[in-house]
Amino acid sequence: MCGIIGYVGENGGDTAVVDVLMDGLSGLEYRGYDSAGIAVAEPSIAVRKREGDISALEEALHGGKLDGTAGIGHTRWSTHGPPSDVNAHPHTDDETRVAVVHNGIIENYRALRDELEAVGYRFESETDTEVVPHLIAAGLEDGLGCEAAFRQAVARLEGSYAIAAVFAGSETVYAARHESPLVLGIGEDGHYLASDVPAFIQYTDRVIYLDDGEFARITPETVTVTDDAGTVVETSVETIEWDADDAGKSGYDHYMLKEIHEQPTAVRQCLRERVEELERSIAVDSLASLSTPERVQFVACGTSYHAALYGARLLRERGVAATAFLASEYDTDVVPVDSETLVIGVTQSGETADTMGALRGANTVGARTVAVTNVVGSSAARECDHVMYVRAGPEIGVAATKTFVSQQIALVLVASALTGEYDSQLVSALRDFSGQLQTVLDESAAQEVATAYRDAGAYFFIGRGHNAPVALEGALKMKEITYKHAEGFAAGELKHGPLALVTDETPVFALVTAGSKPTKTLGNVKEVQTRGAPVVAVTDGCSDVEQYADHVLEIPETHPTLAPILANVQLQLVSYWVAHELGRSIDKPRNLAKSVTVE
Template sequence: MCGIIGYTGTDGAVGDVLLTGLEGLEYRGYDSAGVAIADESLAVHKREGEVAALEAALPDTGLGGTAGIGHTRWSTHGPPTDANAHPHTDCAESVAVVHNGIIENYQTLRADLEAGGHEFTSETDTEVIPHLIETALATGASPEAAFREAVSQLEGSYAVAAVFPGSETVYAARHESPLVLGIGDDGHYLASDVPAFIEYTDRVVYLEDGQFARVNPSGIVVTDAQGAVVETAVEQIAWDPEDAGKAGYDHYMLKEINEQPQALRQCLRERVSELDGTVTIDELAALEPTGPVQFVACGTSYHAALYGARFLRAQGVPAQCFLASEYTVDQLPVGEETLVVGVTQSGETADTMSALRAANRVGATTLALTNTVGSSAARECDHVMYIRAGPEISVAATKTFASQQVALAMLAATLAGETPTALCERLRALPDQVQQVLDMSNARAVAEAYEASDAYFFIGRGYNAPVALEGALKMKEITYKHAEGFAAGELKHGPLALVGEQTPVFAMVTGDASASKTLGNIKEVEARDAPVVAVTDSPAVVGQYADHVLEVPSAGPRLTPVLANVQLQLVAYWVANRLGRSIDKPRNLAKSVTVE
């Protein structure tokens, strides 16, 4: 949640860099935005709304200075208002601060500060930080010492950055909330995520929990909590800046749906061999699982994990799936023989990280399945498998879900120790089949037919059940319409009471043993006058039972659901488009959920 950008340089580009960075981070939060520029004094500008509202409010003379910080907010403490927007300052405007995360002891800190005469102007937890810094400065502490003293009093999760008037240095620290540093030719950067500065540099340093950074035009210094300098590794990001652009599409979501064939090719590259029918994941060569597998995940990643757990069980590997926020190691059989797999697109999801850390504490082997190189999950787990989907900017996940499905299919083969040759062939054929769906889909016409519906139901069995859940989630996220997903057999155990002529039912009917049962469920909803949209690889058979058909190629019972999901993504997109929704920035949501 929320996005931080910081820059310090001598090229006079502070304002441009901060605004470009905020635009690149807006998928992390867009309730309000603001910047603080450090010159001889602090210049703070912030506005409720998207980054465009901030830009419109900036002075015509531009933003000067050699150091600055910016923030785009996803509200936790207090509604989106100008006053609650970051950056926040102290009473004397001797420091400006931006913050991601939640300060759990802020109420106690605020009460103590108010008792000492400090006046607060916002409802946020963040505002305690500049006042703590002000208190330390009053004792004669240097800016860096005051910053460290303030951070030492915080409890909870945080990524914090601060600037001081008359200084060209940005100070930063992190604990359970991401910060990455960028090394440029004319200046240096810090941000919550790489897209904030990928236009300027691809050389990065990932800050670890408990570390502090001092960033100025001459360089970057990373220290530990005691102030000792820490040696850091500089990594190179493999993204092209154009990967994070819209490339002519109206929305990032549509672009990323259409990038799925390439994303799957990247995921499969050098991992699947049709010649000898094997899956080889080099980064998991040292993984030697001996016991059951437990998946922990949230949201879209949880639906992928449900799919992966079923895949593993079919390969003979005991597997369970848990919502990360509900995962408790003291109530589950978790030990040294357990492999706990955290499925997380960003590698920073707070609930998933909490579950993985708990698993680490009890001695389980942990594996991160993520899209983000250098993320917290990748660094803290015993093993990591990257899904290689490339940057995904739209809040609604599309290409990362498909890549997770395919990566989990390969993981299942790896853990089982064998791969049917037919599965390898079907995996390699999948990108072209996704392209076929994209080229031939009639999802736009289906969206036009049902855009005015009261609600949408999605049903499927077996490997299609997680896809039904994901289809409903996409519809909810970007259309703001009521949608629910069910295992098809559960429809008659309660939800059928909600079905009527204004409730289209999207039924996944693909070539497996459960198809005939799902057809029975279709007949049940038809008897209640509900329109049916069948997503199927057997249109000649299934079409006679449906009002509309979304056809997909056959990829076998385990992989055809990957193709079915593409059709559901397109339906959700076109319904939202016709309703005029903010597709890439759906209300109340953010891309990277870094609070529990």
């Protein structure tokens, strides 16, 4: 949650600094958009911040001038205190000697605030973040220099944080991280820091990822990384393989629609050099040293959890005991986990707080860990024993689309690689899969379905086998971007309670594909139709469900394991078009942010 940007320019110039900060905030708005603000330092600190999206901050900056060569910015997803100008970041001390932006949650802020108020420090906001500039100010008043005061303050914090600070009279940005991401950008005419690469990708593709417990000092000439004792840490500079155009809309109305249409390319990237049809092998180099595990436990949240459910079933079909856990509910004191257990964390960002907590718990008790993630250099990628990148490319829309499809394809490969099983029909289907995805995108009737049911009171999604997680995902997408009530069920559960909710105002989306007990799901279709519910069948033609459905969304025939992935794309499009017709904020749905870095 929340996005941080920092910049120090070698050539100075207030316009350049402000422009970089504002560009960075625009590139991070998917991480939070309740409020936004910037602070520019040297010789004094000037702060501008506003409730609302970036446009409100732009209006506040209109006609003004901010002097300085160093600056920080923040776009907020609210945790402590509602969205307001006062609660927006950056926050300063009473005398505006230091300005701070923060992502995460400071768990002991209440005790720190009471302590600081008792000695005369004044607080204006309801945020946990405001304790940080006051702690720094206390260090300055004790005679410490800027860096020492910053380090002393950070040492007192409990919880998760990525923090950046600027000081009056200084051309330096100081930063620290603990369980919340920060990445440094190495430029030609200046240096950057941010919560995520899109904030500065238009300026540089050379990055350094900070690890937990590390500090960064960024000046116009240098970037220095140290540990909590102040010892310089050797770092490696990595090159990002995508550019600013990849993170743009490319002419689409919304990032989400663009990313839905990028799925054929994302799948090709995920499969590249991992599937060898002639050699009859599926190989994931990063997992090559792993033998078939005795048991596998997936940990994940949200959309990634639905992918984990899919992956767990794939492994069970291959004879491996596999279970998917919601990461927030995973407890190594309760769940049997040991050195013979393989724990796979599925996380788009590689920074999801609950998933990282589960993986760290698994590491503590000696389990082997694997990260299935989209972000190179993320916390999950660095902290797990093994990593498999899904290679979906940048995803800006808050509602995950291409990363979900890429996760599913990646888990097909993981299941095959871990068990050593080679299914020639599956490999042949993978070869053709990108083209089939494109066929769905080109021929979908989803917009027509969305028009027919945009005013429905609620939406139900049902499926069996590999289709059950996709039914859950279809409902989640509908909820996220339309704000309409939607539920997904394993189809057999419909008659064990949810059928009481079915009326002629609750369309039912039924996933009916080969290999997922289509005859039984057809029986469920007849159950809801008898109660007057309209039915939308998503099908590969494996049954005669078409004659019972009010609308049909077709998918090409493929391997039964892959059919649910094609069906999912149809559901993504339905949700998108319902939201579009309702005028929703599709890329930035209310109350949600892309990367959930707080528990």
